[in-house]
Amino acid sequence: MQNKLTLSIDKLVIEKAKEYASRSNRSLSEIIETYLQIITDQEIEETDNELSKLIGVINLPKDFDEKAEIKNILMKKHFK
Numbered sequence: 001m002q003n004k005l006t007l008s009i010d011k012l013v014i015e016k017a018k019e020y021a022s023r024s025n026r027s028l029s030e031i032i033e034t035y036l037q038i039i040t041d042q043e044i045e046e047t048d049n050e051l052s053k054l055i056g057v058i059n060l061p062k063d064f065d066e067k068a069e070i071k072n073i074l075m076k077k078h079f080k
Contacts, residue, residue, distance in 0.1 A: 020062075023065070025067060
């Protein structure tokens with residue numbers, strides 16, 4: 001069941017987040033929900049503490065296209 005949530009976030013952060021969401025072809029709600037799932041998922045923290053240390057460590061370029069990168073990796077893997 002989906003519920004609405006009201007947050008108070010700095011205007012500049014919201015603008016940057018919307019741009020990121022647009023570039024990654026996802027909604028801001030989807031990104032926030034995914035992030036909240038990751039940080040609250042007790043199974044990940046309990047079963048793999050090393051993985052939880054890595055969350056948020058990687059800084060990708062602003063123009064990073066996740067879908068294009070996945071496509072490139074799959075093309076290289078399956079069409080050598």
